[in-house]
Amino acid sequence: MNHYRFRATPHCYRLLAGTASILFLTTSGPAALFKKSASDFPSVYQSGNISAALNTVDKEAASNANSKDAILWRLEQGATLRTAALADPGAVPAIAAPATPPQAGETPPADAAVTPADISNAYLKQSLLSYDEAEEKVNDYEAEAKVKVGSEVGATLTNLSALPYRGRAYDKVMMNAYKALNYMQLGEIDKARVELNRALQRQKDAVAENEKRIADAQATSEKAKNGELKDENGKSASYDSDKAQQDSKTGPALNAVLAESTANLAGYGDYVNPFAVFLDALFFTVHGEGGSDLERGRKSMERVMLMVPQNPYVKSDLTLATAAAEGKVPENVTYIFFETGTGPDRDETKIQIPTFLITSKLAYVGAAFPKLKFNSSFVGSLGVKAGDQTVATATLASMDSVVANDFKNEWPVVVSKTLISTATKAIIQANTQKSAEHMGFMAGLAAKAAVTAFNVATTHADTRVWSSLPKEFQYARVTTPADRQLIVAAGNDSRTIKLVPGTVNVVYVKSISPSSSLLVSQFALK
16 A cells, blocks of 8 residues: 655645635635626516516625625616616506605605606616615725726736626716616706716716726736746746737637627727717707707717717707707607617636746646627517607617627727736646645645636636616607607507607607517606
């Protein structure tokens, strides 16, 4: 019988301490940082069961209130509550808006019957609270240094999903656009103006923020290229991520992922969301308080026409905005907005990257990269009948394209950081293998197993995404009919709508999937 004897040395103790730390990371609380969320919220939401989606998202938002994913879950919660505000009151739990406590000496108001409008407004207000919480955290991150050294060190040893979700550029724009919509529907025009200003500023800021991200990633890449890594012999090792991307195996695979993820790209421009710009145009055309406001409405509508020239309604709206800038007040018009489907998911794909550039122990190792996966199940358009007018909604903004554009801009940073992270872990593995040669059988086996477990646990792409965004925003415009009645229809589902009094009316319709019921609400913009 062979007996394996482990002879402890100071070097072995150091190695075992390191592997123990790795085992802690992969078997205790922090391991959650490396795992893809197992929440079933996306599938529940896409089923169209709004009550179940509310229950699921509320639990997730509460349990993640102080986690690295807090912003993402508040965004999901805000969108789901807004969806509930569009639903038939009988299909969602009846809630009331937070009551304002009476002042000293005042008599509390008597309880009044809750109307469908009360339930809808209560959901809109709850949605705003969720978005406010998301925005507070977004602003906190933006006020800090854009990238903390400690966080980046952790990501080098793990993956980008271990970092806090700070909100992508399109998340932030849509957050403020939805807040503006909620305030418009609640009739709080001044607050809607504030949110539109924020949405516009976020689109401007995103360009500078991306430039800084790229500069920071290039700096990290240069450090790796200049030998700040250590190989298995303890010597300075360099890793050229640019050269790695030119590898005959790695380069084509990376290019294929990028091509697949940007297949639906439209020429909107960097970080521009045509839906948010259209809201800006419509709001300042209708509620402009002076020449500069009205000119802003005209210019925003002009931008929309340049982005979506194929939309048959935008040209008429540009004429309307131009007339408003010249003093003619818009009236007798109804806008029908249509949200359809759900936006892209983020999936994970493994690509072999070269590590023989830094260690002779390993030639290639697997690295995990994100890729977009587009949802094809959606209602193509909404039919609208208004008096003798019969029209269909047309695409105003493809969120597939908005998200794909953001993905394209982020891709160089994601690739560079993932390559360096994977190379760093490859060095750790090579160092462990070399050191294990001088250890006893069991200790060496344990060290190798710990490193392998760590690599498996941390080889994940960042697949977090705001899953309740729509696939497309569409719209149509009609002259408000004399009987103030509209019929909207998709497939076998149709609704008759009696318009509320107003000179400019908005009907808002949402379809999550072809199998779910239409969600319909309306309000007078003016």
